[in-house]
Amino acid sequence: MILIITLISFVIGVGFAYFVSEYGLRFGFIDIPNNRSSHKEITPRGGGFGIPIALLFVFMFFIKDYYIVIFISIVLSFFSLIDDKISLPAFLRFIVEIVFASVIIVVYKNDLIKSVKFNYALIVVVFMIVLLAFIITAATNFFNFMDGINGIAGIEAIISFSFIAVYTGCIVDNQSVFLIAISIIASSIGFLIFNFPKARVFMGDTGSIFIGFLFASLVVILAKDIKELLVLLSFQGAFYIDCIITIFIRIYRKENILRPHLQHLYQRLIHQKKMSHVKVTVLYCILQIIIGIMSLLFLTKSVIWIVSFWLLLIVLYVIVREKLNKINGV
Numbered sequence: 302m303i304l305i306i307t308l309i310s311f312v313i314g315v316g317f318a319y320f321v322s323e324y325g326l327r328f329g330f331i332d333i334p335n336n337r338s339s340h341k342e343i344t345p346r347g348g349g350f351g352i353p354i355a356l357l358f359v360f361m362f363f364i365k366d367y368y369i370v371i372f373i374s375i376v377l378s379f380f381s382l383i384d385d386k387i388s389l390p391a392f393l394r395f396i397v398e399i400v401f402a403s404v405i406i407v408v409y410k411n412d413l414i415k416s417v418k419f420n421y422a423l424i425v426v427v428f429m430i431v432l433l434a435f436i437i438t439a440a441t442n443f444f445n446f447m448d449g450i451n452g453i454a455g456i457e458a459i460i461s462f463s464f465i466a467v468y469t470g471c472i473v474d475n476q477s478v479f480l481i482a483i484s485i486i487a488s489s490i491g492f493l494i495f496n497f498p499k500a501r502v503f504m505g506d507t508g509s510i511f512i513g514f515l516f517a518s519l520v521v522i523l524a525k526d527i528k529e530l531l532v533l534l535s536f537q538g539a540f541y542i543d544c545i546i547t548i549f550i551r552i553y554r555k556e557n558i559l560r561p562h563l564q565h566l567y568q569r570l571i572h573q574k575k576m577s578h579v580k581v582t583v584l585y586c587i588l589q590i591i592i593g594i595m596s597l598l599f600l601t602k603s604v605i606w607i608v609s610f611w612l613l614l615i616v617l618y619v620i621v622r623e624k625l626n627k628i629n630g631v
Contacts, residue, residue, distance in 0.1 A: 303483055306363055310355040310484040314491025317351025322495050322502040330385055332503050344500055347385045348492060349508015352458075353378040355488035356481065356515075364477050369408050370518050371481070373401045378511035385505040391559055395438065398514065402437035406430050409522045437517040443544040444513030444537065445506060450571060451578040452497030454504050456586050457540060458489040458512045464536040464593045465519065472600065478519055485512065498579045513537075528604040531611065535596035538611070539589040542618050543567065550622075566618070569625055 321330060325345025332346040353375045360371050380397060383389065407430065448454035466482035469475040492508070495501045516537060524530035534541065547564050556562070563572055567585060570576045592614065599607040 302363060303480075306359050306480060306483050307487040310359060310487035311491045313355035313358060314351040314488030315494055316491075317354060318348040318492045318495040318502050321345050321348040321350070325502060328386075330505065332505075340500065344503055346503035346505035347382060347507050348495060348502030349455075349504030349511070350378065350382060351492060352485060352488040352508050353511045355491075356484045359480065359484040364480055367477050367481065367522075370405055370515070370522065373404060374511055374515040374518065377401055377514055378507050381506035381510040384510075385507050395442075398438045398441055398510075399434055401514070402434035402441075402518070403430060405437065405518045406433045406521070409518075433521055437514065437521055440517035440520075440534070440537070440541065441510055441513035443541050444516070445509040446544050446565065447540045447567065448504055448509040449565070450567060450581060451500045452493060452582040453567065453578075453585055454509050454512070455489050455493040455496055456582060457537060457589060458516075459486050459493075460586060460589050460593065461516055461536040462486050462489075464597070465516070465533075467597070468533065469523070472597075473523070475523070478523065481515075481519070485515070497582070500578075526604075528607055529600070531604070531607045532596045532600055535607070535611070536593050537589070538592045538596070538614065539585050542611075542614055546615065546618055546622070566622060566625075569622075573625065 322345055325331070325347055326343070330345050330347040332340070332344050334340050334342065356371060357375055360368065364371070377398065381394075384394060410433065413429075444454065444457070447457070462482040462485040466479055466486065469479040469482065489512075492502075492504065496504065517534075520530065520533040520536075524533055543566050547566070548558055551558050551562065551564060563569065567581050570581045570584075571578065595610060596607065599610060
């Protein structure tokens with residue numbers, strides 16, 4: 302069954318990426334480079350649509366549960382496909398994401414909600430739902446923000462869902478999430494054939510929003526406590542740390558965080574250090590693999606270990622940024 306799911310997902314991922322690379326411009330799925338872009342050529346976007354389509358196909362024949370989170374993630378992907386076509390307002394996208402995330406929390410964390418409701422006031426329950434929904438929404442957009450150079454989002458999807466597959470296949474017994482992860486991995490590999498090292502097509506919001514939302518939702522669903530939540534979130538930790546620190550820096554500088562920019566570390570490595578897309582992507586991949594492996598080791602430790610690890614990563618990230626600032630005289 303795993304082989305069949307892998308082959309089906311790979312073929313669908315390849316097929317949609319190829320179709321969009323050949324006909325995307327004709328249908329208006331166009332990414333036109335500007336002074337903030339890391340690319341110089343007009344390129345079709347939306348090639349990542351094959352990833353949710355592959356999961357939909359696999360779900361219909363092989364997966365018996367998690368239908369709500371899969372359905373919502375795919376609906377969000379269709380919504381994002383529209384965004385790839387006509388560029389919807391950021392506020393509207395955020396509202397849709399936070400509503401969908403709230404539904405995920407209410408449906409899949411019902412036991413936790415009942416437990417909190419039994420012991421605390423209703424306002425605490427509402428706060429918990431909003432907090433977890435915000436985590437999912439933020440993680441969704443963090444993944445989308447990092448989809449800016451060849452291969453980085455596709456390979457991050459492969460790495461993060463590979464860790465999810467290891468977690469659900471070897472550490473906890475969750476066959477459905479394991480199969481979901483296999484489908485995402487295989488279809489992402491198929492997409493990468495047309496995106497790395499040279500990009501003939503971009504993933505687009507339809508792929509990046511879908512992957513970010515599905516991953517964060519599964520993490521929140523799987524996590525039984527704060528330690529597991531932090532460990533599982535670490536599987537996309539390289540993206541999250543880059544985004545979180547960049548946002549705080551932009552807030553400190555009184556910049557509008559909703560406007561496009563070139564402040565992410567990967568963008569600065571491309572535009573200021575003149576590193577190639579391949580080198581930066583490989584650098585982030587190696588870092589993410591190290592973070593993922595280290596995080597798995599902390600599953601048997603107390604929560605202070607994973608918290609300390611996150612703090613260490615943040616400090617190291619800030620040091621690298623500061624060194625880059627000095628080199629460029631910022």
